[in-house]
Amino acid sequence: xxxxxxxxxxxxxxxxxxxxxxxxxxxxxxxxxxxxxxxxxxxxxxxxxxxxxxxxxxxxxxxxxxxxxxxxxxxxxxxxxxxxxxxxxxxxxxxxxxxxxxxxxxxxxxxxxxxxxxxxxxxxxxxxxxxxxxxxxxxxxxxxxxxxxxxxxxxxxxxxxxxxxxxxxxxxxxxxxxxxxxxxxxxxxxxxxxxxxxxxxxxxxxxxxxxxxxxxxxxxxxxxxxxxxxxxxxxxxxxxxxxxxxxxxxxxxxxxxxxxxxxxxxxxxxxxxxx
Amino acid sequence: xxxxxxxxxxxxxxxxxxxxxxxxxxxxxxxxxxxxxxxxxxxxxxxxxxxxxxxxxxxxxxxxxxxxxxxxxxxxxxxxxxxxxxxxxxxxxxxxxxxxxxxxxxxxxxxxxxxxxxxxxxxxxxxxxxxxxxxxxxxxxxxxxxxxxxxxxxxxxxxxxxxxxxxxxxxxxxxxxxxxxxxxxxxxxxxxxxxxxxxxxxxxxxxxxxxxxxxxxxxxxxxxxxxxxxxxxxxxxxxxxxxxxxxxxxxxxxxxxxxx
Ligand SMILES: Nc1ncnc2c1ncn2[C@@H]1O[C@H](COP(=O)(O)OP(=O)(O)OP(=O)(O)O)[C@@H](O)[C@H]1O
Ligand SMILES: [Mg+2]
Numbered sequence: 111x112x113x114x115x116x117x118x119x120x121x122x123x124x125x126x127x128x129x130x131x132x133x134x135x136x137x138x139x140x141x142x143x144x145x146x147x148x149x150x151x152x153x154x155x156x157x158x159x160x161x162x163x164x165x166x167x168x169x170x171x172x173x174x175x176x177x178x179x180x181x182x183x184x185x186x187x188x189x190x191x192x193x194x195x196x197x198x199x200x201x202x203x204x205x206x207x208x209x210x211x212x213x214x215x216x217x218x219x220x221x222x223x224x225x226x227x228x229x230x231x232x233x234x235x236x237x238x239x240x241x242x243x244x245x246x247x248x249x250x251x252x253x254x255x256x257x258x259x260x261x262x263x264x265x266x267x268x269x270x271x272x273x274x275x276x277x278x279x280x281x282x283x284x285x286x287x288x289x290x291x292x293x294x295x296x297x298x299x300x301x302x303x304x305x306x307x308x309x310x311x312x313x314x315x316x317x318x319x320x321x322x323x324x325x326x327x328x329x330x331x332x333x334x335x336x337x338x339x340x341x342x343x344x345x346x347x348x349x350x351x352x353x354x355x356x357x358x359x360x361x362x363x364x365x366x367x368x369x370x371x372x373x374x375x376x377x378x379x380x381x382x383x384x385x
Numbered sequence: 386x387x388x389x390x391x392x393x394x395x396x397x398x399x400x401x402x403x404x405x406x407x408x409x410x411x412x413x414x415x416x417x418x419x420x421x422x423x424x425x426x427x428x429x430x431x432x433x434x435x436x437x438x439x440x441x442x443x444x445x446x447x448x449x450x451x452x453x454x455x456x457x458x459x460x461x462x463x464x465x466x467x468x469x470x471x472x473x474x475x476x477x478x479x480x481x482x483x484x485x486x487x488x489x490x491x492x493x494x495x496x497x498x499x500x501x502x503x504x505x506x507x508x509x510x511x512x513x514x515x516x517x518x519x520x521x522x523x524x525x526x527x528x529x530x531x532x533x534x535x536x537x538x539x540x541x542x543x544x545x546x547x548x549x550x551x552x553x554x555x556x557x558x559x560x561x562x563x564x565x566x567x568x569x570x571x572x573x574x575x576x577x578x579x580x581x582x583x584x585x586x587x588x589x590x591x592x593x594x595x596x597x598x599x600x601x602x603x604x605x606x607x608x609x610x611x612x613x614x615x616x617x618x619x620x621x622x623x624x625x626x627x628x629x630x631x632x633x634x635x636x637x638x639x640x641x642x643x644x645x
Binding site: 165168170194195197198200202204206208209210211221222225226267270274 | 507510511512514515516517518519520521522526
């Protein structure tokens with residue numbers, strides 16, 4: 111049953127994936143391919159399940175139906191130690207950074223190296239400083255995570271994610287909380303990491319402008335389905351109402367700003383109920 | 386009425402699933418505990434924050450409990466003209482019961498609640514998921530060393546509690562009430578049984594250490610990852626530990642000292 115459906119040029123493939131949280135259907139039979147060596151973006155309104163998708167790919171959540179393949183392996187059929195071996199080759203940048211709060215920036219970046227390798231401390235120092243230099247925060251190495259801003263924390267987390275030289279990185283909202291200068295620098299960094307290290311990158315982002323500058327391919331997800339995909343160029347020219355609304359940021363269109371709810375006036379008038 | 390039964394049913398089911406999760410958690414931790422052996426530094430750090438930092442509260446409480454026992458014991462025993470037995474009375478009460486029980490209760494409040502809050506906050510801030518994605522098992526890296534530290538610390542702290550308490554009783558007995566110091570110690574040495582009292586006391590404190598640390602770590606790991614969730618989990622740690630310690634104490638006492 112584990113015959114690999116992956117096209118040879120994709121590193122990650124999602125096949126007919128369905129996933130629900132309680133009664134809420136997050137994904138309904140979606141399929142995506144992430145090509146090797148390319149930057150693929152996942153875009154979509156807040157709450158559509160972009161973070162959930164990354165967690166499914168990383169094997170932290172299991173699909174209700176369908177399968178996810180990473181480098182020829184079915185993520186959810188792996189044994190625990192096989193999954194852990196695979197994860198060493200997958201970097202993930204969490205939306206919150208997820209730095210370990212009881213150690214310094216330096217030790218955070220050194221953490222995966224110390225856990226997974228037997229490198230000498232001087233070697234680790236060199237590697238950590240290189241990674242920190244890449245994200246522009248070598249000078250912040252003595253700080254504790256609570257002394258960092260949100261944007262800085264995310265860049266440190268990026269340095270940590272690339273510490274083990276993974277084959278792919280999943281970025282969850284790398285651009286939020288960055289000022290325009292570091293946003294540009296970060297986009298450049300993601301691009302150059304991808305090209306120089308031959309990584310495969312998956313970016314989850316709201317930031318249409320910055321993302322379409324660096325992405326090779328874009329998937330748009332809304333209301334549990336893929337509503338559009340293509341190169342940034344093709345997406346800009348798309349005449350799909352979904353895609354157009356998202357690319358231009360219009361408030362009106364098929365994508366709703368509101369979480370599904372009953373009629374507003376009815377809701378206000380139905381007094382006596384607590385919720 | 387039906388509704389009441391339904392809620393009751395749902396709650397019972399929830400408690401059982403939670404017990405199931407707690408058991409699986411325990412098995413996973415126990416099977417990962419060998420990974421601490423090659424990393425003694427992880428264990429030392431935890432022994433410090435779990436054990437050494439509880440030192441002061443245990444010592445002071447032990448001293449006062451011993452002093453109170455000394456006073457109360459003296460008043461009661463002097464009615465029978467048996468003041469010389471004060472040493473035996475203080476020592477057996479401490480070694481068999483108060484040492485293990487009170488120090489476990491204090492430990493749950495001091496170290497257990499801190500463990501729950503720490504683990505719960507690590508979960509809420511995605512540090513645990515982050516570690517999983519770095520292919521580092523938080524059960525081995527974070528939970529196992531803490532479990533071992535709790536298991537080692539509490540028996541030692543209980544022993545400390547009893548020792549300090551016995552000194553406290555002596556201070557009151559001979560210092561304040563003018564009892565003969567020699568009688569206090571010699572009666573104690575003659576009557577205190579190594580197997581029956583001391584070993585059983587140690588077994589008790591190991592059992593309490595196991596249960597308290599398990600509860601504290603599980604509540605943190607299972608907490609709803611919000612500030613309210615963590616605060617509730619911390620409360621549950623203290624309450625559930627207290628119940629478990631006292632209930633377990635009853636059972637163990639019945640088993641150990643039943644035929645006296
Ligand atoms: N632990 C959870 N339990 C139940 N539902 C959840 C849980 N986590 C997320 N959800 C639901 O899953 C949906 C998708 O969440 P997710 O975090 O993946 O969204 P997202 O696309 O990353 O949004 P954002 O862009 O705001 O980060 C949301 O509607 C949320 O209500
Ligand atoms: Mg998200």
